[in-house]
Amino acid sequence: MRQDLVDASTDHFIDRLRRAVAIPSISSEDARRPDVVRMGEWLADELKALGAEVELRPLGIQPGKKDLELPPVVLARYGNDKSKRTILVYGHYDVQPAEKSDGWATEPFELTVDDTGRMFGRGSTDDKGPVLGWLNAIEAHQKAGVDFPVNLLMCFEGMEEYGSEGLDDLIKAEAKGTEKPCLTYGLRGCNYYSIEISGPGADLHSGVFGGTVQEPMTDLVRVMGSLVDTDGNILIPGIMEQVAPVNPDEEALYDNIAFTMNDIFEALGSETTIFDKKKETLMRRWRFPSLSLHGIEGAFSGAGAKTVIPARVTGKFSIRSVPNMEIDKTNEIVCKYVRDVFAKLQSKNTLNVFPQHCGQWWVASPKHWNFSAAAKAVERVWGVEPDFTREGGSIPVTLTFEEATGKNVLLLPMGNSTDGAHSINEKLDKKNYIEGIKLLGAYLHYVAEEPQT
Amino acid sequence: MRQDLVDASTDHFIDRLRRAVAIPSISSEDARRPDVVRMGEWLADELKALGAEVELRPLGIQPGKKDLELPPVVLARYGNDKSKRTILVYGHYDVQPAEKSDGWATEPFELTVDDTGRMFGRGSTDDKGPVLGWLNAIEAHQKAGVDFPVNLLMCFEGMEEYGSEGLDDLIKAEAKGTEKPCLTYGLRGCNYYSIEISGPGADLHSGVFGGTVQEPMTDLVRVMGSLVDTDGNILIPGIMEQVAPVNPDEEALYDNIAFTMNDIFEALGSETTIFDKKKETLMRRWRFPSLSLHGIEGAFSGAGAKTVIPARVTGKFSIRSVPNMEIDKTNEIVCKYVRDVFAKLQSKNTLNVFPQHCGQWWVASPKHWNFSAAAKAVERVWGVEPDFTREGGSIPVTLTFEEATGKNVLLLPMGNSTDGAHSINEKLDKKNYIEGIKLLGAYLHYVAEEPQT
Known part of the structure; x- marks a missing residue:
């Protein structure tokens, strides 16, 4: 692939991306479903x-909806040469909701390029830009008259943004390294828990019953307050004990990573970090577990004041898991701890604690030929060696692909951490x-050249 | 007033009540506003x-709404004889929302009388029945050819159910004594607080940032967990110290009150009370302060799972106040305590604690002629002496009337605790x-006869 032809x-x-952004393929809004389908069909066209063979694979009715068809998965094959490697790529063509009134400076569904080369628009970075990257790479090869180096299998789905709890993708573009291109070889898992505490038969008025009844909220905040401290230390015994020790090789990796505390301050919009140092911060994010309290279902959550004693409240929290934590063992430890803390309260209320869903952590070997090829491509296009990074978040589809294909999986980012994938x-x-x-093209060439291992 | 004529x-x-219930005067639903106005006009007619002089007093546009007129206050005067006492009565003609699909056994806006004499319908007990009680008492006097014993000033409003935070009325009918008629001479006040804790500039993804940032939710549940324990003990020093000591006369009152623990178990729908004894339970409800945690604004509150680190969360709690607690002093103590607990966490997050609104407690003298008249009326109509009770809840309008008129205020219930004022x-x-x-009529006669004090 000739890089100058890409520039030309x-x-x-950009016009291709403009046409894609113009289709408001919001998967979480039922009324937009025809736009999601239209987006899939546009992509197929x-x-x-x-010259790709394309199949629009229907997925049937959306669970829980009566008449709402899921958007199809776009399966495409470009090239069928048995002498070439076959590379499977994944992306999604649906987007997050967006309204100008949310605070966008531009119309979210009109791609707007400013003087500094920032291309604003919903889906620009997540994930229409990256998806079209593959199409553009194919076209660049054709224009240059260069044989495509691999067989490309493409799997583009249209429901990725639809908050299926498992699909914790909101971090894809947000979490990418900033200064230098990076290749991601690990992700944390996620065990998500509910603590349900109930007592009265219905919500009560605090004027009438305050002081006479044991209130589920009182118990719940005390239990939730026992899980983690301000500095993010998990107070449940038996969690940290499962974490793989840091070895010196691994520790050395962190020193060179192009990342500063200012990067994280900027991403946070504050300086309220637990650590002041980059290494500790990155390790806490990538290779140590964390526990976050997300909220409470069933309590008063509106603005203003309501004098309710909620009858049944459900606290939600999750633990990001890392090697070598085991899902089942962790669940057992967590539930036992919550039950023990609650028992000490000697409450007449009823406790129920359970995992809502669990996603495994993922770590690949960055020595695999797939990573070597990608690293060479980065060096060719960007002129620097990539950072080998892990990510704090979970992308279960990564593990799904790895398990289903038995092949090495590589996360190759296009956007960067300041793109605001799910924001205005x-x-x-x-x-x-x-x-x-260019990177995608170069990657495919190096992949084709890497020796079989 | 001849009681047999009332029976006749x-x-x-009942038909008058049926016509009133048929008007769905739901004040909290903007689209129902014409029905609220229609109800006010029907009442005026x-x-x-x-024969009453009636004025529909407009209140202007509802705050925060552009074109929505508040329903008028119905001001009516019946009788203008300077030789008679003038009694001001208050009620409201708006109702809570109700849909058959909420679980009603009957159509909520069709008064349905069953075999046992229960008259089901939204507004039956709160407050259309009691309001019409005054009209019926007037009519019964007219039919009997008996002179009305007092001048009656009536103030019926149409926005009482519209959750203005101050107007904690949901307890009016719910909280009445059960077996015996009661006269209420005291109400608790309510100080409502917000604890706002903020850190990051926007909500964060727990995969990306979990373990690196100090999370506002972690701090908030720890602060909220320090306010009250499972047995309802307020852990803030300086609150209980302000409470008026129980004197033996008062203590004796509680022994005779017609109330059993089974009554409260039934109202709660559970047996999760703090105390097993009636006296402690009633005292906690009527004459001791209580602290309830209502919920958290800004955190995840939906069903399912969301892996958010909320950037700004606001915990809501309130303290029911009693004699001799002072509002300002209590606010000072509470805010200082919350700040101290937060300071011990050594968090980089930002705390803001403040009272949202405060309502004073109210205690009247049950020896006043107003209460004597009401007690005699109860004895005449029901054949028993009434219980003199206080209430756990707050009805700020009580205090407003007392302060505005400088007169003794009496709460004279018509419904009872099992009426389900705000329920299906x-x-x-x-x-x-x-x-x-009959009670209203008898009360007015005794009021007219009581010596001036």
Whole structure:
């Protein structure tokens, strides 16, 4: 693939992204479902025009909805040469909701390129830009008259943004390294728990009953307050004991990573970090577990004042898991601890604690040829060695692909941490989009060249 | 007023209530505002037909709404004889929302009388039945050809159920004594607080940031957990110290009150009371302060799972106040305590604690002629001496009337504790409605006879 031809097609590639962004394919809003389907069909048409074999695979009715068809998965194959490697790529064509009135500076569904090359628009970085990157890479090869180096299997889904609890994707673009391109070889898992405490038969008025009844909220905040402290230390015995020790090789990796505390301050919008140092901060994010309290269901959550004694409240928290934590063992430890703390309260209320869902952590070997090829591609296009990073979040589909195919999985980012994937003013930098297309092309060439292992 | 004539008019009085219940005057639903206004006008027409002077006093636009007129206050005067006492009565003609699908056994806006004399319908007990009680008492006097014993000033409002935080009325009918009629001479006050803790600039994803940032929720549940224990003991020093000591006379009052623990178990729908004894339970409800945790604004409160680190959370709690607690002093003590607990966490997050609103407690002298008259009326109509009770809840309008008029205020209930004022299947017992009319009439006669003090 000739990099200059990619540059020459910049306007054409941006126009392709503009047409994609213009389709408001919001998967979480039922009324937008026709737009999601239209987006899938548009993508299929673009792929067909490039010569790919395309199948729109229907997924049936959305669970819990009576007449709402799920958007199809777009399955496409480009090339079928048995002498070439076959690479499977994944992406999604649906987007998060967006309204101008949320605070966008531009119309969210009109791609708007500013003077500095920032391309604003919902889906620009998550995930229409990266998805179109593959199409653009194919087209660049065709224009250059260069044989495509691999067989490309593409799997693009249309319900990825639809908060299925398992699909914790909101971090995909947000969590990418900033200064330097990075290759991700590990993700934390996530065990999500509910603590349900109930007593009275119905919500009560605090004027009438306050002082006479044991209130579930009182018990719940005391139990939730026993799980973690201000500095993020998990107070449940038996969790930290399962964590794989840090070895010196691994520790050394953190020193070179292009990341500063200012990066995290910027991402947080505050300086309320637990640690002042980069290494401790990154390790807590990537390779140590964390426990977050998300909220309470069943209590008063509105603005203003309501004098209710909630009858049944459910506290929600999750633990991000890392090697070598075991899901079942962790669940057992957590539930036992919560029951013990509650028992000490000697409350007449009823406790029920249980895991809502659990997702396994994932760590790949960064020495695999897949990573070598990607690293070479990064060096070729960006002129620097990539950081090998892990991520704090969970992308269960990663593990699903790995388990289903038995192949090495690589996360190859296009956007960066300041893109605001799920926020207002989502953007993708033109440079990341165009260099990203080159990167995908180069990656495929190096993949084709890597020796079989 | 001849009691037999009241009985003879039973069907007529029930029909009046039926016509009132048929108007769905739901003040909290903007779309129902015309029905609220229609209800006010219907009430005015009924009053005029009885010979009262009526004024519909407009209240202007509802705060925060652009084009929504508040329903008028119905001000009515019946009698203007300077030789008679003038009694001001208060009630409201708006109702809580109700839908058959909420679980009502009958149509909520069709008064349905069953075999045992229970009259089901939204507003039956709160507050259309009691309001119409005054109209029925006037009519019964007219039919009997008996001079009305007092001048009656009536103030009926149409926005009482509209959750203005101050107007903690939901307890009016719920909280009445059960076996015996009661006269209420005291109410607790209510100081409502917000604890706002903030850190990050926006909500964060727990995968990306869990373990790196000090989370506001972690701090908040720890602070909320320090306020009160499972047995309702307020852990803030300086609150209990302000409470007036129990004197032996007062203590003796509690022994005779017609109330059993089974009554409270039934009202709670559970046996999760703090105390097993009636006296302790009633004292905690009526004459000791209590602290309830209502909920958290800004955290995840939905069903299912969401892996959010909330950036700004606001815990809501309130303290029911009693004599001789002082509002300002209590606020000072509470806010200082919360700040101290938070300071011990050594968190980088930001705390803001403040009272949202405060309502004073109210205690009247049950020896006043107003209470004597009401007690005699109860004895005449029901054949028993009433219980003199206090209430756990707050009805700020009580205090407003007392302060504005400088007169003694009496709460004279018509419904009873099982009526379910704000629940599904709200009802008023036919017996309470009809005997209540007699009670109002008898009360007015005794009021007229009581010596001036």
